Amino acid sequence: xxxxxxxxxxxxxxxxxxxxxxxxxxxxxxxxxxxxxxxxxxxxxxxxxxxxxxxxxxxxxxxxxxxxxxxxxxxxxxxxxxxxxxxxxxxxxxxxxxxxxxxxxxxxxxxxxxxxxxxxxxxxxxxxxxxxxxxxxxxx
Amino acid sequence: xxxxxxxxxxxxxxxxxxxxxxxxxxxxxxxxxxxxxxxxxxxxxxxxxxxxxxxxxxxxxxxxxxxxxxxxxxxxxxxxxxxxxxxxxxxxxxxxxxxxxxxxxxxxxxxxxxxxxxxxxxxxxxxxxxxxxxxxxxxx
DNA sequence: CCTTGAAGCTACAGTGGCTGTAGATCGTAT
DNA sequence: ATACGATCTACAGCCACTGTAGCTTCAAGG
Numbered sequence: 001x002x003x004x005x006x007x008x009x010x011x012x013x014x015x016x017x018x019x020x021x022x023x024x025x026x027x028x029x030x031x032x033x034x035x036x037x038x039x040x041x042x043x044x045x046x047x048x049x050x051x052x053x054x055x056x057x058x059x060x061x062x063x064x065x066x067x068x069x070x071x072x073x074x075x076x077x078x079x080x081x082x083x084x085x086x087x088x089x090x091x092x093x094x095x096x097x098x099x100x101x102x103x104x105x106x107x108x109x110x111x112x113x114x115x116x117x118x119x120x121x122x123x124x125x126x127x128x129x130x131x132x133x134x135x136x137x138x139x140x
Numbered sequence: 141x142x143x144x145x146x147x148x149x150x151x152x153x154x155x156x157x158x159x160x161x162x163x164x165x166x167x168x169x170x171x172x173x174x175x176x177x178x179x180x181x182x183x184x185x186x187x188x189x190x191x192x193x194x195x196x197x198x199x200x201x202x203x204x205x206x207x208x209x210x211x212x213x214x215x216x217x218x219x220x221x222x223x224x225x226x227x228x229x230x231x232x233x234x235x236x237x238x239x240x241x242x243x244x245x246x247x248x249x250x251x252x253x254x255x256x257x258x259x260x261x262x263x264x265x266x267x268x269x270x271x272x273x274x275x276x277x278x279x280x
Numbered sequence: 281c282c283t284t285g286a287a288g289c290t291a292c293a294g295t296g297g298c299t300g301t302a303g304a305t306c307g308t309a310t
Numbered sequence: 311a312t313a314c315g316a317t318c319t320a321c322a323g324c325c326a327c328t329g330t331a332g333c334t335t336c337a338a339g340g
Contacts, residue, residue: 005307005316005317006316006317006318007315007316007317016298016299017316017317018298018299018300019297019298019299021318021319022297022298022299026297035306035307036306037305037306037307037317037318038305038306038317038318038319039305039306039307039316039317039318040317040318048271051271052267052270052271055270055271055272056270057297059244059247059248059270060244062296062297063296063297069267069270072264072267073263073267080255080264080266083255083264083266083267084252084255084256084264084266087248087251087252087266087270088252090248091245091248091249091252094241094244094245094248095245097241098238098241098242098245101234101237101238101241102238104199104200104234105231105234105235105238107199108199108227108230108231108234109231111227112224112227112228112231115220115223115224116224124212124220124223124224126220126223126224126227127192127209127212127213127223130192130195130196130199130209130227131188131191131192131195132195145287145288145336146287146288146289147286147287147288156327156328157287157288158327158328158329159326159327159328161289161290162326162327162328166326175335175336176335177288177289177334177335177336178288178289178334178335179287179288179289179334179335179336180288180289197326202325202326203325203326
């Protein structure tokens with residue numbers, strides 16, 4: 001087991017050095033060993049865990065959810081149901097956000113169209129349309 | 141022009157009292173008149189502006205963009221091009237986020253499927269799949 | 281007019297997930 | 311031995327609020 005400096009971990013995972021220390025403070029990474037001078041030295045297990053965290057973050061899990069997923073890795077018999085629930089909750093959340101964003105998009109497209117090509121000199125209808133929630137087709 | 145209290149403004153617009161004061165601090169709302177006792181009193185112009193802000197926030201504009209849109213309301217000749225640019229930038233941003241979320245969703249669905257129906261006792265494949273970025277089809 | 285209770289006031293800390301800074305120390309290659 | 315980059319701690323700042331504490335003011339009922 002080789003010892004990685006915090007910078008080496010950062011380069012390997014793409015997670016910034018300050019962020020790694022932040023994760024440690026949040027309890028997502030264990031207190032690593034230190035050199036005599038007090039610098040952090042990591043083993044491969046920590047590298048793996050940090051990769052896990054980085055990937056889960058990219059998938060949009062928040063740090064609390066990730067902490068829960070990490071805990072599940074240590075208790076295999078309870079893991080399946082809980083891990084799936086967390087992942088499925090996240091899927092529901094994502095679908096929800098996609099739906100909302102799609103409503104926003106068509107609303108904004110409508111707003112821009114009300115004015116496109118209108119000449120200068122009159123007040124811009126985009127600004128009026130933004131002010132006027134009544135005109136919105138869907139809720140948001 | 142009737143005088144609205146901050147609470148009346150809040151009820152009419154759905155914006156919380158504390159948030160109204162925050163907007164004032166940010167310069168999005170003018171310093172309102174005050175009663176002898178120091179309480180804020182608003183006219184209809186402020187009500188309209190707050191409605192505008194609330195709606196724009198619901199459409200996902202950040203406060204800087206909203207400040208810019210408000211400034212444009214006061215300079216009609218410059219408004220069209222700039223307002224459209226801001227709105228169109230927002231549309232591009234939204235489409236981008238939708239696309240990214242859709243990639244995330246299919247990735248997560250894939251992750252959950254790798255393990256669904258697997259029996260207890262073995263390590264959960266959802267956790268392994270989350271750890272393993274290599275397996276991802278698209279980038280994120 | 282007086283009381284009461286809701287509404288308002290200021291100022292500041294906390295949220296999440298980092299990022300950036302200052303000023304010091306450490307590790308390693310030459 | 312020295313130089314220079316990497317790392318250290320501690321803390322402030324980001325966004326858009328939200329919540330708290332400890333006051334004061336307003337408006338309606340008696």
